[in-house]
Amino acid sequence: MIFHKEHTFGFRFWILLLLSFALLILDNKHILSPRLKTYLQMAATPLQYAIVLPEQTYFSVRDYFTLQHELVHDKKNWQDQKLVLQAKLQELNALKAQNEELKSLLKASAVQQNQKYMMVRIIGLKGEGSEHEVLINAGSDAGISSGQALVAADGIIGQVIQTTPINSRVMLLSDSRSAIPVTNERTRENLIVIGTGNSQDLNLLNPMNNADLKAGDTLISSGIGGHYPPGYPVGKISQIELQGRNIGKVHIIPATNLNRLHLALVVFVNNNGGATA
Amino acid sequence: MTLQGWLVLVLSFIVSLLLMIAPTAPWLSDIWPIWLLPVLFYWIMALPHRVGIFYAWFFGIILDLLYNSLIGTHALALVILAGIFIKMSRRFSFFSGLQQILTMFFLNLLYLGIVAITQLYSNQTILLSFWWPALTTALIWPFVHALLRHYRRRFRMT
Known part of the structure; x- marks a missing residue:
C-alpha cells in the first residue's frame, strides 16, 4: 500500500495528480489497453443499470397488472x-x-442493401455538457460493432461508438460531436446535419446561401459515407435564421424525440451488391 | 466507525454517482448539479482522517468510466479540488452559510474549468450552459450538508 500514514498529504496529492495526468495522456494517445478500459467499464455497468431500475420496475409492474379488457x-x-x-x-x-x-x-x-435489425432496450444516461449518449443492452457478443446505426419507429437516433461484450454506447444525433449526411426530400439536395448538445434542436453544417431550404422540409439520411443507412427520416426544418441576406443557422427538429427512448433497432447492413449477390 | 457508518459513507457516494448519470428532462439537464462534489466535500470536512484525496481519485476514475471520458479527466479535476479543499476545510467549517455557498461556487467553477480544458483537448465544444451546474451545485450544498450531517450523527460516524 502506497498510502501509509507516514506519507505526507503533499506526497499523496502529487502522486495521484501525476497518475491521473499519465492516464489522461495514455488514454488520449490510445496507449491504454482498450481491453482494460472495456473491462473497467463493464465493472461500472451495474451503476448504469441501477439508474433505470426504478423506471423499468414501474413498467414491468404496470405491464403485469394490466387489466384484461x-x-x-x-x-x-x-x-x-x-x-x-x-x-x-x-x-x-x-x-x-x-x-x-x-x-x-x-x-x-x-448497391442493393439488405438490412437486418436487432431490437435493443435503451438505458438512458445523462452525459456531461453537450455529450448525449445512451447505453443499449447488447454488445459485441451479439455482433454489434462501432459505427452501426440505431433507428426507432420515427427515424434515426444515433450511432454505436463503443462496445463491450454485454452492452454498447450510442452517440445520439443531438450530441455536439455527431454529424449525419442527409438529403432534403423535396429538393434532393445533399446536406449535413450536426448535433448541438440540445436534444430538441439539430443544425445544418455550413448551409450554402443558394441552398433551397424551407421550414417544414423533411430531411432523410442519404447514406453517403456509409455509416448511416439511407432513407430514414432524420428531422424536419423548423426555422431558418437569416443573417442579412445570408442563411444563418438552420434549426431542425429531430424526427424522434431523443429524450424518450425505450426500444430501438440496431441496423445490420449487408452489402450484397454486384457480383456477390 | 461502525459497519452502518461505512454503509452510509459508501451509499452516499453511490447515490451521488447515480444522480450524476440519471437521465433528466431537457430543461433540468443544463442545470443538473455535480452531485458528487458536495458529498465529497462534506465527508472530507466531517471525517478528514478517513476521507481524503484517494477517495477523490477513485470516484473520479469511476466518473470517467460512467461518462466515457478520457480516463483521468475527472480524476484529475477531483484530486486538485480535494487537495485544495483539504487545505481549507478547517477554515471552511467556520464560514457562514452564504460564505460557504460562495466558496463552493468558485470551487465548482474551478472543477468545471479543469474538466473543460481536458474536454477541449479531446476536441469537444463547450457550450455556455456547461457552467450552470457550478451555481446549482453551490445552492444544493446546504441541503446536502444538512442531510449528511443528520446521518453522520444518527450513526455516530467518527
Whole structure:
C-alpha cells in the first residue's frame, strides 16, 4: 500500500495528480489497453443499470397488472394495425420490384442493401455538457460493432461508438460531436446535419446561401459515407435564421424525440451488391 | 466507525454517482448539479482522517468510466479540488452559510474549468450552459450538508 500514514498529504496529492495526468495522456494517445478500459467499464455497468431500475420496475409492474379488457383492446388494435401494415408491405414490395427494374434499365450500379435489425432496450444516461449518449443492452457478443446505426419507429437516433461484450454506447444525433449526411426530400439536395448538445434542436453544417431550404422540409439520411443507412427520416426544418441576406443557422427538429427512448433497432447492413449477390 | 457508518459513507457516494448519470428532462439537464462534489466535500470536512484525496481519485476514475471520458479527466479535476479543499476545510467549517455557498461556487467553477480544458483537448465544444451546474451545485450544498450531517450523527460516524 502506497498510502501509509507516514506519507505526507503533499506526497499523496502529487502522486495521484501525476497518475491521473499519465492516464489522461495514455488514454488520449490510445496507449491504454482498450481491453482494460472495456473491462473497467463493464465493472461500472451495474451503476448504469441501477439508474433505470426504478423506471423499468414501474413498467414491468404496470405491464403485469394490466387489466384484461385493456389487453383485449390492445390486441385488437395491433391486429388491425398489422393488417394495414401488411397491405402497405405488398405495395412496398411492388414498388421495390419496379425500382429494381428501372435501375436495371438505367444500368445503374447502385448497391442493393439488405438490412437486418436487432431490437435493443435503451438505458438512458445523462452525459456531461453537450455529450448525449445512451447505453443499449447488447454488445459485441451479439455482433454489434462501432459505427452501426440505431433507428426507432420515427427515424434515426444515433450511432454505436463503443462496445463491450454485454452492452454498447450510442452517440445520439443531438450530441455536439455527431454529424449525419442527409438529403432534403423535396429538393434532393445533399446536406449535413450536426448535433448541438440540445436534444430538441439539430443544425445544418455550413448551409450554402443558394441552398433551397424551407421550414417544414423533411430531411432523410442519404447514406453517403456509409455509416448511416439511407432513407430514414432524420428531422424536419423548423426555422431558418437569416443573417442579412445570408442563411444563418438552420434549426431542425429531430424526427424522434431523443429524450424518450425505450426500444430501438440496431441496423445490420449487408452489402450484397454486384457480383456477390 | 461502525459497519452502518461505512454503509452510509459508501451509499452516499453511490447515490451521488447515480444522480450524476440519471437521465433528466431537457430543461433540468443544463442545470443538473455535480452531485458528487458536495458529498465529497462534506465527508472530507466531517471525517478528514478517513476521507481524503484517494477517495477523490477513485470516484473520479469511476466518473470517467460512467461518462466515457478520457480516463483521468475527472480524476484529475477531483484530486486538485480535494487537495485544495483539504487545505481549507478547517477554515471552511467556520464560514457562514452564504460564505460557504460562495466558496463552493468558485470551487465548482474551478472543477468545471479543469474538466473543460481536458474536454477541449479531446476536441469537444463547450457550450455556455456547461457552467450552470457550478451555481446549482453551490445552492444544493446546504441541503446536502444538512442531510449528511443528520446521518453522520444518527450513526455516530467518527
